[in-house]
Amino acid sequence: MGNYPELFDEQLLGPYKLKNRFLVSPMTRISADEDGMANSRMARYYKRYAKGGFAAVISEGIYTDNLYSQGYLNQPGLVSAGHIASWRPITEAVQDHGALIIAQLMHAGGQSQGNIHSKQTAAPSAISPKGEQLEFYGGSGPYPVPKEMSEQDIADVKRGFAAAAMNARQAGFNGVEIHGANGYLLDQFLTASLNEREDSYGGSLQNRMRLLMEIIYDVQQAAGNDMIIGIRISQAKVSDPNYKWPHGDKDAEAIFSLLGKTPLDYIHVTDANGTASSFGDGSKSLAAAAKEYSGLPVIANGQLQDPRKASSLISSGDADFVSLGTGALANPDAPKRISKGKNLEAFSPEEILMPLAHIKDSEL
Template identity: 60%
Template sequence: MNQEKLFSNTRLKNKTFKNRCVVAPMTRISAEEDGRANETMKKYYERYAKGGFSAIITEGIYLDERYSQGYNDQPGLVREDHVQAWKPVVDAVHKHDSLILAQLMHAGGQSQGNAYTNETISPSDIPPKGEQLGFYGGSGPFQTPKAMTEQDIEQVKDAFAQSAIRAKEAGFDGIEIHGANGYLLDQFLTDYLNRREDPYGGSKENRLQIILESIQNIREAVGSDYIVGIRISQIKVADPDHKWAEGEKEAEYIFSQLGQTSLDYIHVTDGDATHPAFGEDSRTLAQAARDYGKLPVIANGKLGDPDKAEKLLKDEYADFISLGTSALANPDLPNKVKKGMELNDFNFEKILLPQAKVKDLELQMEIVQ
């Protein structure tokens, strides 16, 4: 198939994406212990820029020195030294005519490694399903988190905004709010994790409120000309089969509300981006985001086959595709596809991340970012 759409350029705000191929955010845990980015991370991100990807979304970056960190050796955007440490990474990506977006993340009750506290917080004092990943220093069930106070909620919203300012200072082309995969903002969206009886709990309208307010705060902090997107999913790290209780009706509400904000895109992730997300003959998650949100959509989920990705784009179910394992296996995937070269399959044993602390990719990829 001719991948004409896949290699067409487009713009968000004042930034040009030279094609529709984006590197998905993937947990790395290869930063310094104090959250600073380093040379290993620079090489990791630069190789995708060299390989022809139009944009790279970073791993989740923590926001504060309180409860946001999710894993030991996770990078942060909390202090000035974090900002300065990210600048060489950003510059390396820009050198190859690619864009880089910082994904801002609060782990909430799904945290299993935090240099600043042994406690976790969540909308309610209900732990996530499943167990911590031992490979990342956790063991057994997730601990019972502290139910957030109104002051905690205000602090989290402010932390997102302040980290967005630091991302802009570091030179990132935009930020992505992590509202997916069972982390804090998604915990608010999740009915069984959010049993609050205040304006942030109960109805789906209330459960979405912290996300809408965080978007507004971030936009006010970074200005109108800066890219701000969000990642949304039904699936979670600790609950990969989760579906929204009201199915497509709930999706319609969530995406339509997001579409009325100042967001520039919605990034959705599912097991397979081309499969119905809400039952037989229903829309995919990407279709729902595009139809109801009316914003550009990045689709993620088994789209490493360029013909499959091209069809999704041509059918106008998405505007971009993001790749995780396919990018790990083929950091130069866009360049390879252009040249008609064969792509590598993702192989847990043979594919290594140069100089990364994470060696066991099978366990790494259990974390869907």
């Protein structure tokens, strides 16, 4: 396995043993059918990572209800019987080629820029995200001011996540990842500048974590003990890429300590550079903070296609797995290349939305 044997040994993740330390990171693809159905081009996209040697693939964000959760047009869903059936050929194809597949469950909240079910967005408070919508994902202009969620809206969010977890099980996924990162709904609740609620879901950090924590337990109960349950956490947001937690490492300790008391099987952290200091010069990386304060298995993400960087995180104990995003887009066979000592291809920005219909199995 070249000079990096630590990247290729087996390791438990929840009830499953992964064949190596490489996962594919969730990436927005906007390649589903208009009604949220998964399709054959998505199957080709996901299958190539399994064929390329990744131990597991985490799906793009999947919306969880027919209310306010959808974030992008042509985003896939896990709401209906049709959605469930449309995912089965994909989960089977990935598993048939030796990898696990995990469904990332996502509610976009106020950061939604395309929803066939509602023209209105909804968030913790009536505060629009910073910045402008992403043009390469079909958006334009500033984000609209969302409506403040009622208690009923919050209950609907919880039901949606739990139902989507059960649907993921029926669709053949090996696990689910709760999207609590990148400025989407659960991250909005966590962020004081976006959450000015005066009820039990606002105010203190513990209150702002309440919905996220409740959803973890609801999802675990719905999915069952034989599925992997994880969460993704970040500081930066799609709409505010330079955002940092206001109290740095102290916030990290509070957030990850709370998550460590839940039935999660892993925490997936993402940063611009997965090995860099996250809270100022000389501070811990986000992965190291998640590992130290939670005690849970950690998946690290952030330009870790360089096996030297990935190896340093695993060898130091700061992470248990690494996930590749743009590195996987450029190298869907990255684990095989690294194991044979081959060079990796550089990522080109035009690959971010490479027409998935043109992907062929031979492109490995």
